[in-house]
Amino acid sequence: MAKYKSHLLVCGGTGCRASESDAVFESLKAAIAEKGLEQEVQVIMTGCFGFCERGPIVKVLPDNTFYTQVKSSDAAEIVAEHIIKGRKVNRILYTDPKTKEHISDSKHMGFYKKQIRIALRNCGVINPENIDEYIARDGYQALGMAFEMGPQAAIDLIKKSGLRGRGGGGFPTGVKWELALQNKADQKYVVCNADEGDPGAFMDRSILEGDPHSVIEAMTINGFCIGASKGLIYIRAEYPLAIQRLKIAIGQAREYGLLGKDILGSGFDFDLELRYGAGAFVCGEETALIHSMEGDRGEPTFKPPFPAQSGYLAKPTIVNNVETFANVPVIFLKGVEWFTSIGTEKSKGTKVFALAGKINNVGLIEVPMGITLREVIYEIGGGIKNGKKFKAVQTGGPSGGCLTEKHLDTPIDYDNLIAAGSMMGSGGMIVMDEDDCMVSVAKFFLDFTVEESCGKCSPCRIGNKRLYEVLNRICEGKGTMEELDRLRNLSQVIKDTSLCGLGQTSPNPVLSTLDNFYDEYLDHVQNHKCKAGQCKALMNYVIDPEACTGCTLCARVCPVNAISGERKMPHFIDTTICIKCGACMEKCKFNAISIQ
């Protein structure tokens, strides 16, 4: 990267591409070419910067200028003003929402200040489709170090670093590797779990899109440590961009002799293959994943035997998560002491979260373990959208629970989250405000579980369905107190008797909302009220005739023509036609429409 004077980095993550960052990239290249600056300025497409809320993002190096919501029509100005004259284009700089000042250097943005980027170290920095850029950032050096150390010493290093699995369970990675090393077999396998099924999480995908080589390097190290010559990446077929970048990266690594026979003259052979998931959440569970790779229905099986003993094709198999792998090379490069200095006593390093929901700065963040929820929501996340009141954060996806006001100052790590009735999960973090009904949220997750349960064991298959039905009745105002009491019992039975992690954790959203928001359940059952105004059966939209000016806007936005009234006269909603979509309330300029 050295020969250029400046670099224009355009985010090529899925979020930004959805807002046409491709076109921005092309326009910038054209603008640079037009001024004849190709030799001095490089335009590259990188992985995700994380600040998805304001995409497409363009970053200018070396001065770290951070442009947000860039359109292709801005390209000429960026080149003419910033690149040639050295004057930043204020109009598209990030503006601090509090001070209203333009912030040009991304290091000073609230969103980035508290982040430490280890797994995401190269995302938004390098061109993921060029192996040289990864190598220039010390890529594949860790592999050389592992070769020199030998398998046992390399495993000891990972053990000492305290690295725990980032896929949800938090199992110590080094311990798992050692188990596979000790199991003798003619063939062993290394598997990367890139199934990422949590609906609301896109960490693994961003790593694979932004820095595929770090995962490839780590898998090779893993193969060397346990004596496996073959690696498999199980990735969702719904991630076309990540698949494409992985294929390019694997091809380049083979060309450079970093995959294949006798890697770096070490005598060690290792190669990678991709396997595609086909949209089943339960396939993220490691035994199900292995069955799916074998061409079967992805149904989990009982553990033990653990995959490290008998996994893919009944051979010792290591299954690790994408983010876990992405941490490995850095631990070799920077050392155990550095890694263990970050995080809490039992949870070392960082965690990537997909921060989403009712928050100002939606995006991908990487924070040190032990950070508080308050810091994440109010400093990094920039607070709740539209100045509403914070209600809860859901972590751990369908297996997790919610954290509330009283957990705002709890340091986030594996053990504290479990103690608070939730879990780390893979890193989805959904923020909810006062308009979210917690009974509906529990119902949303149960709906997901019911659909995704593989059906192999009855507590999960039937129990979750019954839980869902009860929640549904409560949301319709038909629930009884007896049923409310039954929720807790049934949840406990499902947890205790299900075969795999899916069933064992699926009642968590129910239990956690019962613990934290019992009042809301009561309100639905006893008063037939949903304060948040989300349960459609329990509400009606009404127009206040005093406040209505008869502007007719609501009647025009109503998709089913349920609103009638003369111009300049109060309007009226026919509740028998109304589908309760809320479009009218959103549009009314006079706050004349309310929910009853």
Added chain:
Amino acid sequence: MSHIKVELKKEDVAKLKEICKSFNNKPGELINVLHQAQTHFGYLPAEVQEIIARELNISVAKVYGVVTFYTFFTMIPKGQHPISVCTGTACYVRGAENVVEELKRALNINVGETTPDGKFSLSCLRCVGACGLAPVVMVGEKVYGRVSPDGVADILKEYE
């Protein structure tokens, strides 16, 4: 298995055999074979499954079992413009459900169905990773962000 009877053309059968062969007719490659078959045909009708079963020397029941287990595989042809609404958690809390309702109403079909003229099909998917734009709707490959129920008509108009 399926109510739609399909006559496979000779070249389609040949293509299927070729796909199976490229994976050495190994039963363990069933999912990869199905991925490629679906890319080719757009869906996996019973007739296609029967040929795959024969080529890989496994029972049709096993193929059917796998096809129906995974939501990515479908036995119903998708519309000319497949519409998918993201119903991941982030989109859910930003109102994706109302968008689904409006699409169902506007197209007069349920989720998982195709309009009688074959133009649109409607499905839900879990998180496309564009949570910053929630709620997200995809029509084919095109992504629409921050969709509200009253924006649905405008999107559909683009494809008329």
